[in-house]
Amino acid sequence: MMPLRRFAMHQPKSVAEASQMLAEFGEKGRLYAGGTELLLAMKHDLLRYEHLIDVKTIPGLNKxxxxxxxxxxxxxxxxxxxxxxxxxxxxxxxxxxxxxxxxxxxxxxxxxxxxxxxxxxxxxxxxxxxxxxxxxxxxxxxxxxxxxxxxxxxxxxxxxxxxxxxxxxxxxxxLAGKSQRAAYVKFQLKERPTLGLALVLDVDGDNIKKAKAVVGSVSPMPTESDKANGLLTGSRAQVEKQLLDAAGALAQAADPVDDLEGGADYKRHLIGVFLKRAFIKALA
Amino acid sequence: MNLQFVLNGKPWRVECEAQETLAEVLRNTLNLNGTKVSCEVQVCGACTVLVDGAPVSACTYLAYEARGKNVTTIEGLEKPDGTLDPLQQAFIDEFAFQCGFCTPGMIMSAKALLDENPAPTRAEIIHYMDGNICRCTGYVPIVAAIQRAAQAMGKETKK
Missing domain, CATH: 3.30.465.10 (Uridine Diphospho-n-acetylenolpyruvylglucosamine Reductase; domain 3)
Incomplete structure (x- = not known):
């Protein structure tokens, strides 16, 4: 088995105490909340910490x-x-x-x-x-x-x-009221998503008053584009015609990168496919 | 540290270090080798055990996390008289394993599923079992075994 290097586990009872511990341990310490990312990196020796601070022991932090x-x-x-x-x-x-x-x-x-x-x-x-x-x-x-x-x-x-x-x-x-329509769709072949697309619309009948589309996983940070959001507002029929343009604007803002989950060109293409899917799902 | 937890219905007390995983304590300290370790990065599901009913990857789940909790491993499924759990029996009846390395994890995940949802649809089984990888049997008999166990357990409760 791939053993973890030795570390000490600390159990703060409050956020302030955890913060105090972070200050005290400096680069030798890190917060530990579930370990599903951190422990993998530590197993592979990509990260080393002598102290883990278990934030789950802080009462109420999971509410x-x-x-x-x-x-x-x-x-x-x-x-x-x-x-x-x-x-x-x-x-x-x-x-x-x-x-x-x-x-x-x-x-x-x-x-x-x-x-x-x-x-x-x-x-x-x-x-x-x-x-x-x-x-x-x-x-x-x-x-x-x-x-x-x-x-x-x-x-x-x-x-x-x-x-x-x-x-x-x-x-x-x-929590937006009843006029909010939202969908999250993703494309994933392995353990992590290649692309995730979130679409949140504010609708009034057939009119989309506000739209926010975010693409995640394709580049270092989740991204939105004012231009894409603008193209996603208006009458439903009009927005449907502008979906590809909106996807193009979103892809430009996101600037996808090549990684193990897919190439940049492919991800750019997927943004178009998944924006359409998210739109249909949100308004279904 | 001194770790106390309930393992397959019995209280246990073991000495372990903060960095030891539950799989290490189960396999190396307690000699319970039913829990298999394969990918070691929470992807394959071979090491699945239940902690307070929820499936976790024992390969990466710190033993520390099990303090005061109920842990169930594949060794805890058969009844004291040696009768197999309906899931274990269904895996045999449906020929749902070949090499058997993924099987303890498959069965523990399926147990968590059936405890949560006693009559899952085929789609629900596939979604829930998505994180358990088999590389030789194929998934069709595994899904069939889970459906068969669900039926058997349903009949059992109705009696």
């Missing part, structure tokens, strides 16, 4: 609750918990459905939403959908709190804007 028209999900909530949460299924089925398709059932049982976002592996289903849904991330370092949008949290491949002693407390997702 999922509705508050003032928003859905709040703690950083340590597992994909499985989100997938099965009645509050999520009822109020934001697109999120439950996306979570039901993350990796495999075992990864969903131990992997967490916070871990997925903060590890910032570019092939992330949650990152793309949360960006499209206008989610915010609540970050905390000792006693200092700040709130950022997902595109300000994830800043590159495996890179975030988190400070050295800062951690993700939770995600807040606004």
């Amino acid at each position: 999922i609750e509705l508050k003032n028209g928003t859905l709040n999900i703690g950083g340590a909530a597992t994909h499985r918990a989100i997938e099965h949460s009645p509050a999520v299924k009822e109020n934001l089925p697109v999120l439950a459905q996306m979570e039901n398709n993350v990796a495999n059932v075992r990864v969903r049982a131990s992997g967490t939403l916070g871990g997925n976002l903060c590890f910032a592996e570019p092939h992330s289903d949650p990152a793309a959908l949360l960006l499209a849904l206008g989610a915010k991330a609540h970050l905390q370092a000792k006693s200092v709190r700040r709130t950022v949008t997902i595109d300000k949290l994830i800043t590159g491949s495996y890179e975030t804007s988190l400070g050295a002693d800062e951690l993700l407390e939770g995600i807040e997702i606004p």
Whole structure:
């Protein structure tokens, strides 16, 4: 078996204590939320830490609750918990459905939403959908709190804007009313998605008043394009004619890269296919 | 560290290190070799065991995570009188394994599925079992075995 190097596990009882530990251990320490990404990298000796800080021991960090028209999900909530949460299924089925398709059932049982976002592996289903849904991330370092949008949290491949002693407390997702239509579709052959496409529309009858399309996994960060979003608004018939142009604008903004999940040209092509699928699914 | 958990219905106490995986503790410390280790990166599912009913990859799941929890491995399925679990029997009846290396993981995932959803559709079985890889038997008999076990267990509960 591929053994892990020796490390010590720490169990903070609060976000402030975890932040304190991060400050104390510096580069020798890292937050541990589910291990589905981190432990793999450590097994392969790509990352080495002497101290892991188990954020799951912080009471309440895994809560999922509705508050003032928003859905709040703690950083340590597992994909499985989100997938099965009645509050999520009822109020934001697109999120439950996306979570039901993350990796495999075992990864969903131990992997967490916070871990997925903060590890910032570019092939992330949650990152793309949360960006499209206008989610915010609540970050905390000792006693200092700040709130950022997902595109300000994830800043590159495996890179975030988190400070050295800062951690993700939770995600807040606004619940738009009945006029919202949303879909998340993806293309995946192996363990990680080649492409994920999230589409969130605000509709009034046959008119699409607002649109947000985000493509994830094809490049280092999930991407949206104002031009594409503009082309996706208007009457349904008109938007249908503009879908390919919108996909082109989105592909240009995303600037797909070649990787093990597929070539850049292929991913550009897939954006067109999956934008269409997302559009049909969202309005079904 | 001193790890206490319930393994196949019996309380256990073992000494282990923070970096040890559940598969290492099961196989190396407790000599329970039914749990297989293959890809070691949570992809293949050979090492699937249940922790509080949920399937996890024992190859990457730290033993530390099992503290105070209920762990079920393939060794915990047969009844004390030696009767096989309906899933084990169905895998035999449907010829759902050839080399058998993926089988403990397949059966444990299928158990988690049937505990959650006693009468899954074929599509639901395929979706749930998507993360368990077989490289020799083929998936058709595996899906058939899970359907057969679901039927057998359904009859059992109705009695």
